[in-house]
Amino acid sequence: MADHSQITAWADQIARAGRPGPTGPGIAEGPSLLIAGPTGTGKTHQAYGAVRALLTRGVRLRWEAITSADLHARLRPRAGRDGEREFQTLARCPLLLLDDLGAAKTSKWTEELTYRLINHRYEHMLPTLITTNLPTAELRTALGDRVASRLAEMTERVILTGSDRRRTAPAA
Numbered sequence: 027m028a029d030h031s032q033i034t035a036w037a038d039q040i041a042r043a044g045r046p047g048p049t050g051p052g053i054a055e056g057p058s059l060l061i062a063g064p065t066g067t068g069k070t071h072q073a074y075g076a077v078r079a080l081l082t083r084g085v086r087l088r089w090e091a092i093t094s095a096d097l098h099a100r101l102r103p104r105a106g107r108d109g110e111r112e113f114q115t116l117a118r119c120p121l122l123l124l125d126d127l128g129a130a131k132t133s134k135w136t137e138e139l140t141y142r143l144i145n146h147r148y149e150h151m152l153p154t155l156i157t158t159n160l161p162t163a164e165l166r167t168a169l170g171d172r173v174a175s176r177l178a179e180m181t182e183r184v185i186l187t188g189s190d191r192r193r194t195a196p197a198a
């Protein structure tokens with residue numbers, strides 16, 4: 027569950043802004059979250075917690091989750107696959123969780139893909155949950171100025187600190 031105060035505050039805000047519907051509010055335009063911090067500090071855990079927080083507030087939503095490495099692999103052009111259609115599905119999804127941004131190997135093609143995805147979500151103010159291991163300055167180097175500038179405007183930043191929970195947690 028999301029137990030971070032900034033994340034529950036974000037979920038409250040999105041839930042309040044939601045368009046009313048017959049079975050509860052739908053998700054609407056709103057700010058995105060950039061959850062940053064070192065490996066194992068709980069970024070992915072908090073991002074999925076944010077989705078659950080919206081669901082427990084009764085928000086009806088369609089959501090997709092993908093890591094940036096999987097995004098690159100899934101959308102790579104190949105015969106018989108309509109990568110553009112898959113791209114549009116992710117770009118237009120009312121809520122998108124983009125995990126591990128900046129962690130995968132990049133190329134001109136992946137940079138353009140990331141730019142197009144972030145730019146679409148930015149222009150349409152679609153709530154996006156992004157996690158990254160990179161500190162802000164490195165994010166700019168890894169993703170380029172155009173992506174970093176849009177992220178700076180569209181996201182609220184949540185910085186997680188602490189040690190790697192995978193090392194310190196007792197075996198379940």
Ligand SMILES: Nc1ncnc2c1ncn2[C@@H]1O[C@H](COP(=O)(O)OP(=O)(O)OP(=O)(O)O)[C@@H](O)[C@H]1O
Nearest residue numbers: 029064065066067068069070071072126159191192
């Ligand atoms: N608030 C929490 N309560 C209990 N367990 C947690 C919490 N946050 C994270 N964990 C556990 O700690 C481990 C690491 O968390 P998570 O995978 O979210 O880290 P991460 O920051 O996304 O790491 P990476 O940078 O490697 O992707 C996982 O096993 C997760 O279930």
Ligand SMILES: [Mg+2]
Nearest residue numbers: 069070125157
């Ligand atoms: Mg993670």
